[in-house]
Amino acid sequence: MKPQVLSKMGRRTTEPPISWLMHAALSRPKLISLAAGFTDNTALPVAEARTALNQVLRSPKTGQPALQYGITAGDLALRKLTAAHLRKLDFQAVVSSSFSSSSLVLELKSRTRTRTKDEDEKIYSPERLLITSGSQQLLYLTAEALCNEGDSVLVEDPTYFVFLGILQSRGLRARAVRLERDGLDLAHLERVLQSLKRSGELRRVKLFYLVSYFQNPTGVTTSFGKKCGLLKLLKKFERAAGHPIYLLEDAAYRGLRFAGNDVPSALAVPGAAERVIYAGTFSKPFATGVRVGYGILPKPLFTAMKHIKGNHDFGTSNLLQHLVARALASGIYGRHVARLQKRYAQKARVMKLAIKKHFPSAVEWWEPEGGLYFWARLPRGLATGMKSKVFSTALKNDVLYVPGELCYADDPARRKPNHEMRISFGSASEKDIREGIKRLGNVLRKLLK
Numbered sequence: 001m002k003p004q005v006l007s008k009m010g011r012r013t014t015e016p017p018i019s020w021l022m023h024a025a026l027s028r029p030k031l032i033s034l035a036a037g038f039t040d041n042t043a044l045p046v047a048e049a050r051t052a053l054n055q056v057l058r059s060p061k062t063g064q065p066a067l068q069y070g071i072t073a074g075d076l077a078l079r080k081l082t083a084a085h086l087r088k089l090d091f092q093a094v095v096s097s098s099f100s101s102s103s104l105v106l107e108l109k110s111r112t113r114t115r116t117k118d119e120d121e122k123i124y125s126p127e128r129l130l131i132t133s134g135s136q137q138l139l140y141l142t143a144e145a146l147c148n149e150g151d152s153v154l155v156e157d158p159t160y161f162v163f164l165g166i167l168q169s170r171g172l173r174a175r176a177v178r179l180e181r182d183g184l185d186l187a188h189l190e191r192v193l194q195s196l197k198r199s200g201e202l203r204r205v206k207l208f209y210l211v212s213y214f215q216n217p218t219g220v221t222t223s224f225g226k227k228c229g230l231l232k233l234l235k236k237f238e239r240a241a242g243h244p245i246y247l248l249e250d251a252a253y254r255g256l257r258f259a260g261n262d263v264p265s266a267l268a269v270p271g272a273a274e275r276v277i278y279a280g281t282f283s284k285p286f287a288t289g290v291r292v293g294y295g296i297l298p299k300p301l302f303t304a305m306k307h308i309k310g311n312h313d314f315g316t317s318n319l320l321q322h323l324v325a326r327a328l329a330s331g332i333y334g335r336h337v338a339r340l341q342k343r344y345a346q347k348a349r350v351m352k353l354a355i356k357k358h359f360p361s362a363v364e365w366w367e368p369e370g371g372l373y374f375w376a377r378l379p380r381g382l383a384t385g386m387k388s389k390v391f392s393t394a395l396k397n398d399v400l401y402v403p404g405e406l407c408y409a410d411d412p413a414r415r416k417p418n419h420e421m422r423i424s425f426g427s428a429s430e431k432d433i434r435e436g437i438k439r440l441g442n443v444l445r446k447l448l449k
């Protein structure tokens with residue numbers, strides 16, 4: 001037998017399908033990519049980052065600590081600023097929210113409003129906030145700290161395909177829970193949990209992964225009522241599982257809201273914070289190249305993940321952390337996010353008008369209130385995958401989208417839907433959005449005849 005050099009993980013880990021899409025976008029200059037999850041190049045805060053960096057490097061007193069190694073958990077000033085920022089976001093979201101008037105939610109809302117300063121300080125504490133190299137590292141660390149090979153993770157159906165890559169690479173299984181326009185289908189979640197309990201697999205479920213704001217890929221935002229229901233259900237099944245079942249709330253796009261009211265995070269659900277892992281990032285709302293993310297973690301997880309991060313990199317780039325801290329403290333960050341929201345509102349409007357004008361009426365599409373993505377569903381039978389006629393014809397016409405099937409986990413309980421697409425208004429110019437949607441619309445019209 002040939003000796004194996006690579007570890008099991010080294011052999012198992014496949015190239016992410018998105019690599020091919022990225023390569024196609026970069027190697028064909030005429031191609032209009034509505035596939036990339038990149039943010040808008042022209043909106044990147046070059047002058048603002050220069051100002052913040054100048055402030056950091058103004059004197060040896062401020063510059064030297066930034067150019068030195070830091071500590072594994074992250075710069076304390078940034079952790080304090082981030083915790084305060086998140087606490088304020090959640091407080092404002094609870095106070096100004098217009099969420100569902102069900103009695104459960106109203107009760108939770110009043111309990112959240114009256115939560116004491118002490119309780120809040122415990123939840124949004126810099127002591128349980130870990131700075132990571134992008135929120136991607138937080139997602140990876142969570143899987144590493146909680147899951148063994150062969151364990152199962154509950155995910156939305158569809159979900160962020162890079163997270164599916166983590167599961168594949170680490171030998172984890174996924175169980176998918178249906179998604180509705182306002183978030184998870186809770187009745188389906190209960191059925192999935194029941195079936196896992198019956199089969200004995202619940203003992204191997206530690207985690208639900210939820211992309212809660214303007215989800216990648218569908219643009220769906222999970223309502224606060226559904227977050228409450230989700231946490232309640234997970235709690236209900238803990239006894240059968242024999243251990244806590246955590247909610248990993250990935251809020252990567254939260255800052256990019258351009259319509260409607262902010263929704264409180266799962267940390268704001270009274271009594272639930274010990275089961276919530278909140279993953280946030282400064283990538284999307286500030287600069288994707290900076291890649292500073294963070295997690296608010298239950299204390300036992302904070303300790304374990306900090307130790308594991310110590311082995312990964314013993315700390316995220318200190319200079320970049322100082323840059324973000326300056327941007328937050330000086331107001332540069334807040335002003336930039338406000339500008340960005342207007343920019344994406346405009347681009348989303350352009351995409352919506354183009355879709356209305358060019359897509360055949362048989363195509364159903366979902367409009368987001370923020371983030372970077374529209375989601376379109378073709379009539380069943382018209383596949384959109386990389387080997388499909390739709391995809392190859394679109395490519396021939398120099399327009400690219402993300403095939404929906406890449407975002408569905410391998411779950412034996414259902415067949416993967418293959419007739420959807422993610423279309424992004426993030427990186428393309430307004431002119432390219434109009435032209436790209438027109439080309440895509442022409443392809444769909446032709447193939448739907």
Ligand SMILES: Cc1ncc(COP(=O)(O)O)c(C=O)c1O
Pocket residue numbers: 037133134135136137160211216250252280281282283284288291292293
């Ligand atoms: C849903 C989701 N989560 C997390 C990330 C990772 O972002 P970052 O590591 O830059 O914070 C992305 C990036 O596209 C994403 O779409």
